[in-house]
Amino acid sequence: MGLPRWIRTPQQLAATLQSGKLTGAASDYQVNEEGFYVRSSQYHTVNEVPLKAYDAEGNSLTAIGDVNPDFNMGIANTVQCLQPARRGASAPSAAAD
Numbered sequence: 564m565g566l567p568r569w570i571r572t573p574q575q576l577a578a579t580l581q582s583g584k585l586t587g588a589a590s591d592y593q594v595n596e597e598g599f600y601v602r603s604s605q606y607h608t609v610n611e612v613p614l615k616a617y618d619a620e621g622n623s624l625t626a627i628g629d630v631n632p633d634f635n636m637g638i639a640n641t642v643q644c645l646q647p648a649r650r651g652a653s654a655p656s657a658a659a660d
Contacts, residue, residue: 568616568623570600575616584617 570576576592579585585592592600592614599613615623 569613570616571598576600576614578619579614579617582617582619582621584621584623585614 568575570579570592573589576585576589580587580589591603593603593606595601595606595611595613597613601611601613605611617623
């Protein structure tokens with residue numbers, strides 16, 4: 564997934580307003596001391612929160628990485644039980660004619 568982006572630029576504010584995720588005009592919002600856009604009516608109150616940025620399609624989340632590994636490795640064992648050679652067994656001899 565990803566973390567939400569916050570509105571920090573006038574371009575992000577315009578795109579969010581265009582997507583319909585925020586209502587009103589750009590003049591209804593202002594930048595706080597941390598550099599985030601907030602509602603002017605909530606500026607310097609306990610209700611002041613940064614606003615999420617949305618693109619024109621209404622998407623808010625930004626991918627920050629891919630958690631799938633680039634390399635996969637597996638370890639497997641193959642155990643064979645070999646029959647030990649019998650002691651005292653001799654090779655067959657050729658029969659004399």
